[in-house]
Amino acid sequence: MSALRLITFAFLFIVVSISSASAQSLSGCSGIEGTTGPKVVLDKLEYRNEAGEIQILTSDYELELILELRSRLQNLFPDTQPLPVLCAKRAPKPDGTDFIPSLVKTLNNRNVLLEIWGTIKAGKKNGKQALGANILMMLIPVRYYEGSDSQLDFHILSYPKKEEDDLEAASIEIAFGTEFNVYAAIAHGIKALRNNSYDKAKKYFSDARIQWENALADGSLANTPTNQDLILQYIKNLEQKTITEAAADPNYSGDLVALADMLEDGGP
Numbered sequence: 511m512s513a514l515r516l517i518t519f520a521f522l523f524i525v526v527s528i529s530s531a532s533a534q535s536l537s538g539c540s541g542i543e544g545t546t547g548p549k550v551v552l553d554k555l556e557y558r559n560e561a562g563e564i565q566i567l568t569s570d571y572e573l574e575l576i577l578e579l580r581s582r583l584q585n586l587f588p589d590t591q592p593l594p595v596l597c598a599k600r601a602p603k604p605d606g607t608d609f610i611p612s613l614v615k616t617l618n619n620r621n622v623l624l625e626i627w628g629t630i631k632a633g634k635k636n637g638k639q640a641l642g643a644n645i646l647m648m649l650i651p652v653r654y655y656e657g658s659d660s661q662l663d664f665h666i667l668s669y670p671k672k673e674e675d676d677l678e679a680a681s682i683e684i685a686f687g688t689e690f691n692v693y694a695a696i697a698h699g700i701k702a703l704r705n706n707s708y709d710k711a712k713k714y715f716s717d718a719r720i721q722w723e724n725a726l727a728d729g730s731l732a733n734t735p736t737n738q739d740l741i742l743q744y745i746k747n748l749e750q751k752t753i754t755e756a757a758a759d760p761n762y763s764g765d766l767v768a769l770a771d772m773l774e775d776g777g778p
Contacts, residue, residue: 539597542620548592548701549620550694552579553627554601555685560633571678572598578682586691586717587698589710592623602627602648606664609648618654623697625650626690628667630681635671642671643684645732649693651700662744665693667732688725689732692718692745699748708756708766715749 542551552575558564579594602608602625609617617625628645645667653663667689674680699714722742725731731738756762757770 539595539600541595541597542617542622547621548587548590548623548698549595550579550583550592550623551595551597551600551625552576552685553597553625554599555627555681556601556629557681558629558631560631572596574678575682575685578686582686582690583694586694587714590698592694592698595622600627602646604628604644604646604666606646606648609653609664614650614654617650621701622650623701624648624690624694626685628685630684631671632677633671635673638673639675639677640671640673641669641677641680641684643667643669643681645669645685645689647689647693649697651697651704655700655704661736662741665689665734665736667734669732687732688721688730689734692722692725692741695721696745696748699752703748703752703755706755706759706762708752708759708762709764711752712749712756712766715745715752719745719749 539551539553542549555575556564576594576596583592583594625648626645628643630641630643633640633642647665647667649663649665652660656663667687669684672680695714695718699711699718702708702711702714719742722738722745726738726742753766753770756764756766
């Protein structure tokens with residue numbers, strides 16, 4: 511075999527190997543590859559009873575989840591309306607270690623903002639039906655652009671057991687609570703900032719900050735190992751970065767330039 515053929519064969523082997531690795535890592539969800547716009551991926555949400563046994567949920571329940579996710583995204587981002595993608599067979603590890611750099615790059619290139627998965631636990635409390643949960647969220651743009659050292663890319667939300675009348679409705683609220691709104695806004699804002707869409711980025715970050723401040727004030731956030739004040743400061747830093755980069759961009763002449771001047775003059 512000639513040297514040229516050997517080189518060509520080696521190149522094709524590498525390409526096929528990389529493609530196979532990506533396909534295998536995303537084997538639980540072809541929908542990630544099927545669309546080009548921004549998207550939020552809902553992976554496997556295991557539903558367990560009090561004995562820890564996995565319950566089989568009806569397809570109607572999955573339909574409710576995806577419809578609710580679509581509605582939330584439309585309300586949060588009416589200008590871009592990210593697509594919800596249901597990956598009911600995709601189940602990343604609970605410590606997030608599946609998100610190796612090559613996979614994160616693939617997800618970011620396919621415009622994934624956020625992945626959600628976890629376990630919802632049904633049981634009893636004070637003799638009444640109750641729910642608890644561990645919900646996991648990976649912010650893909652944060653992991654891609656800042657790396658796993660950021661400490662703000664992967665979030666574990668722990669919901670203590672609470673009495674509920676409607677378990678399905680309650681589980682939907684758990685999956686798409688305040689944290690979901692804020693993390694989706696952060697991820698979308700980072701993508702907008704990377705595309706020099708400063709006004710959109712500032713809006714997303716400001717919305718995230720206001721929601722987080724309100725949730726801190728009323729104590730409605732879930733238990734998490736991540737410091738909640740650290741997240742607030744991170745959002746504020748993103749707001750400031752957006753203003754600074756907009757003011758420094760000669761191609762930008764929007765309202766953020768005046769806001770940057772106000773901040774330099776010691777204004778609000």
